[in-house]
Each structure stands twice: as structure tokens, then as C-alpha cells.
Amino acid sequence: MVDTDRITGAAREAGGRIQSAVGDIVGSRRDSAEGRARQAQGRGESLYGEAKDGVRNAADQVADYAEDAYEHAGDYARQGQRAVAQRVEDAPIVSLLIAGAVGFGLALLLNTSRR
Incomplete structure (x- = not known):
């Protein structure tokens, strides 16, 4: 699922x-500067969304591994x-x-812990 911040x-x-x-074409330094600032703000927001997606994907993988370990714990114990x-x-x-x-x-x- 893509994060809305990325979009x-x-x-x-x-x-x-x-x-x-457009600011460059018409010679408006103000529009050109505002456009560049808006572009940088959008890039930052997009990167923030990508980071959130990465964390969400990592959390999903960890949950999958934990679920797999829980489901197969009996099998692993029997193998051991x-x-x-x-x-x-x-x-x-x-x-x-060794047991002795x-x-x-x-x-x-x-014995030493009782002293």
C-alpha cells in the first residue's frame, strides 16, 4: 500500500x-523561486512517505516471521x-x-546461592 504522503x-x-x-519562461523570478521551493517540499514529503512505507513493510515482515515461528514451534521442538x-x-x-x-x-x- 502506497502512503498518501508519497502521492x-x-x-x-x-x-x-x-x-x-513557467517562471523561467516568462522571466518571473518570484514564480521560479516559489516553484523550486514547492518542488523541494514535494520531494521531502515524498521521501517521508517512502520511509513510512519501508517501516511498514519491515514491520509486516517481522510479524510474518513471528507468526511462522509460532505456527511451527511444535515441529521445531519435535525435531530437536x-x-x-x-x-x-x-x-x-x-x-x-554430560547429564551428570x-x-x-x-x-x-x-548450594552457593543459599549461603
């Missing part, structure tokens, strides 16, 4: 170009569970040693 900015910029060109189970099955002794070390570390943390 009005482009229209104001075009009007400023026309006013500036299968991978861990496969590692434990492949190397049960190493897995037991983690348990020992947690026990130390809990």
Missing part, C-alpha cells in the same frame, strides 16, 4: 517543476527432541557424563 509529495513536486519552468534422542542413542556414556556434569553444576549453583 501528494509527487504531485506537489510536479507542480513545483511546472511553476518553476529427535536429534537429542539420536545423540543419546549413539553415545550413551558421553550423554550420561550439568546436574553437578546446577547443584553447586543452588
